[in-house]
Amino acid sequence: MRAIGIILAGGNNNRMRELSNKRAIAAMPIAGSYRSIDFALSNMASSHIQRVAVLTQYNARSLNEHLSSSKWWDFGRKQGGLFVFTPTITKENSLWYQGTADAIYQNLEFLKSSHEPYVVIASGDCVYKMDYNKVLEYHIAKRADVTVVCTTCDNPSEIERFGVLRMNEDCRIEEFEEKPMVSSYNTISTGIYVIRRRQLIELIERAALEGRHDFVKDILIRYKNLKRIYGYKIDTYWSNISTAEAYYKTNMDFLKPEIRNYFFKQEPTIKTKIDDLPPAxxxxxxxxxxxxxxxxxxxxxxxxxxxxxxxxxxxxxxxxxxxxxxxxxxxxxxxxxxxxxxxxxxxxxxxxxxxxxxxxxxxxxxxxxxxx
Structure with a gap:
């Protein structure tokens, strides 16, 4: 695939309550044997994205241990690889990541040293399956500057957890509001984006010069009327686990045969790090x-x-x-x-x-x- 991957896995959320005291949200166990980040990594691998960076920060020890080898997701190629980046003190900077855009900015050399023309940005706290190639094809066909993968939120009380957007008939995003208290729309961002690599570098560098650090507020919302930002809507299973209630519900969903079959019986399957344990x-x-x-x-x-x-x-x-x-x-x-x-x-x-x-x-x- 003509893209590199970036997985944002450094955030924390107080709505996870005690569950985030000892681990990053992206390291939360899912469905008996998996971690949350396995879903984004498996999607990257099955989409043939061979060069992937994971940006970690909060409570990252167990997450970094889980990512200690790229072989579990089949990234071990000479021309690719799995890269784990944590905040680093340098002569120019001694700050932790101040936001999602700043996390990318502090690792901008990863983008500059790559040769692929596109970047797929995903979150490490979502459970779903996706072929990013289809999103990239849509992105190219629309001649978009940025493509935002979105879905429908059926529960109005959950709207405040997400970015809410409105698209016109051509699927171009006309309104984008981050985590509103109430909204008359129910189309939400899944935190998955496709963008040209050089354009991402330009936007991230400009945001850093202006002291702006958040990818959604300072790039997507700020430029929605200046850039061609399109929505790519999905209707397959997608869940964000960033609250204790959502985490519980997501695990309970895997007790449904249709959900288990979708993730574990239908190709491509989800991959994870294997432990040498006896059967139950x-x-x-x-x-x-x-x-x-x-x-x-x-x-x-x-x-x-x-x-x-x-x-x-x-x-x-x-x-x-x-x-x-x-x-x-x-x-x-x-x-x-x-x-x-x-x-x-x-x-x-x-x-x-x-x-x-x-x-x-x-x-x-x-x-x-x-x-x-």
Whole structure:
């Protein structure tokens, strides 16, 4: 493909509550065995984009570890590769990324040293499948300066989380408002953009000279009447996980057969870093219904409508319902978990009871499992 990729994975969001205390949002576990960033990386690989930069910043340790080898997504080519860029103190600059445009500006040499004519910019906190080639073909056909991939938001209460746009009959964007409190429109940006590489360099350098740091506000919205900015609308599955509720719902979506088949049975599939773990083990008396159970789990109790990530131990007489249990959690005997997200590496003492009432409850415990 005649494009390089940039994945913006450095942000934080307080709406993730305790879930973002120890990891970047792009590193959040998804669907039992994956990370959020795997979806953007897999889309890049399946679209034959061989040169991809991931810009990380906030709580990036686990994300950087996950990205330590490019082989899992098949970027290990002499002419390409996977590049992970974190903020770097230099003689000219000692600041962290001040925004999405500034993150690109501080790594502008990546763009200048590339030869591909186009750039695909994506976010690391979204779950979807996409052939970026189709977006690029549309971009070229429209003779666009920037193409914004967009979708329909069916829930009015979610509008304030996204950039809302209005297009004319030719799909040219005429209005673009970032995270409005209310809006009469329901077409939202997915945070995926296609732009010519040289034009991106020019716009980013101009924004830096003017002290502007945000890609959406200071480039897309600022230039919407001066540049040819078009929307490319999709109707396939797309979800942004940047709130605890959205993260919970996205994982629950993978309990639906049609969603699982779409992501894992239909080509191209999603790729991730593989751990050497034994298969899940179901001991006598275990009951599992409509759930995803990852490798390394040991199940003794009842699991219903839940997603269990790697290395989860479910004790005797436990009941797990409508919950997301993250990696390496120990659930003591007679524990009841319902409508919850249990943080990774937690130890839940025997006879504990947690139930989310009205909203998703996040369970964070720091017990020592070896003295129970």
């Amino acid at each position: 083990k179901y001991n006598p008396g275990a009951q599992v219904k409509n759930s995803l159970v990852a490798s390394g789990c040991i199940i003794n109790g009842t699991v219903e409508n839940s997603v269990l990530f790697k290395d989860v131990f479910v004790g005797n007489n436990c009941v797990i319902k409508n919950s997301v249990i993250l990696n390496n959690v120990y659930l003591g005997d007679n524990t009841h978990i319902e409508n919850c997200i249990v943080e990774s590496r937690d130890t839940i003492r025997a006879n504990s009871y947690y139930c989310g009432d009205g909203e998703v409850k996040i369970v964070v415990e720091k017990n020592d499992r070896y003295i129970l």
